[in-house]
Amino acid sequence: MLLEINDIHVSFANKSGLFKNDKKHILKGVSFDIMKGECLGIVGESGSGKSTLGRAILGLEKTERGTITFNGSHKRKDWQRELDVVFQDYTTSVNPRFTVFDTISEGLRELNLPKEELRKKIAELLNQVGLDEEHIDRYPHELSGGQLQRVCIARSIGRNPKFI
Template sequence: MTSLLEVNDLRLSYPGKGFRARPAEILHGVSLTVAEGETLGVVGESGSGKTTIGRALLGLAEPSSGSIRFDGRDITHVGAKERRRLARDIQVIFQDPYTSLNPSLTIGDILTEPLIAQGTPAAAARTRVADLLERVGLPEDAAQRLPREFSGGQRQRVAIARALAPEPRLIVCDEPVSALDLSTQTRVLDLLIDIQRRTGVAYLFISHDLAVVRHISHRVAVLYRGDLVETGPAGPVTTAPEHPYTQKLVLASPVADPVEQERRRTERRKLASNAH
């Protein structure tokens, strides 16, 4: 498959806290790719650097070294004007559907505003909004309502519709279901999968939850303290991992079977004792 996104030897540091504090390096030479129409799941615990990769891709964090190429173009240090152009092709779905939507705007305004800003005529924008609402499973009259009138799952569907509005080629999904209950998580993940099948959009799917990543991803990249420790097809990485840290993530995933859950606890204890 053709690579749409190429991250090569990416390093990123944040300023240290306090006088004479050394910069804290968050990413230690991470390299990964996302193909056209593919989902790459990036998984790791808090502080692993997974969200920092997304921030660097979106221009919200400045890499110390390395490169980010999108569709063959180096976008590592592009200016504000080029970043606005890239917004047509690269969109984002944030973690919290409650804070990512402007509470004072109707859903129609939230979805129409970026389209009109990109030059879409008002009538065409309204038609596009109706299509987007249908695509994400919301009624057409949702356009006249405010975000507070919707559940968390419905708000995340609005956020997905907003990301789809400019017909992007890549969407950065930053923990997009972690604030939702389990049944709603599954419905939103299935919606994202269905949208990908119909549109060919690629996802960089960031999550701490290995079960969620396994559900949606074609390939998985595992980050541990800023290092890429394992990558490969989702099946092998999430069921028969090679790296001890990935094994720990798999064993930490909850299962309904109490016998299997106890086996995982035993294996976790063995891993912990071997580490010491």
């Protein structure tokens, strides 16, 4: 089992209206498993808790109850480097002053590759997401929204995470 989500509960304090001590329950008893190689899509209406669930898995949102297990471990520090995220609002996850090369190489620093090898690796990643190598020296404002989203995906898969 790659990821086990068991009975996750997340709620937020209701800070408006007459009942300020009320809680708004966002996630109640969410459970599912993901096996290695499996793909899971989570769908729902706006405000239904999809992003909150993702944030809870990443440790960005505190859970009130339940467990999150990755590769058999409950300790987030054991596995947080094996997860990566591609945010829905990709425009805020890239530095407008960075080229595509700079953006993707951020996630590859740990490899300590010489610049030419790094450039080749980034070109391969761009190819994997359907972008030509000619995009490597472009800035975010020179790309379409779809191209920029693919740059973010390339950055993520370049880190070779077990779970995106």
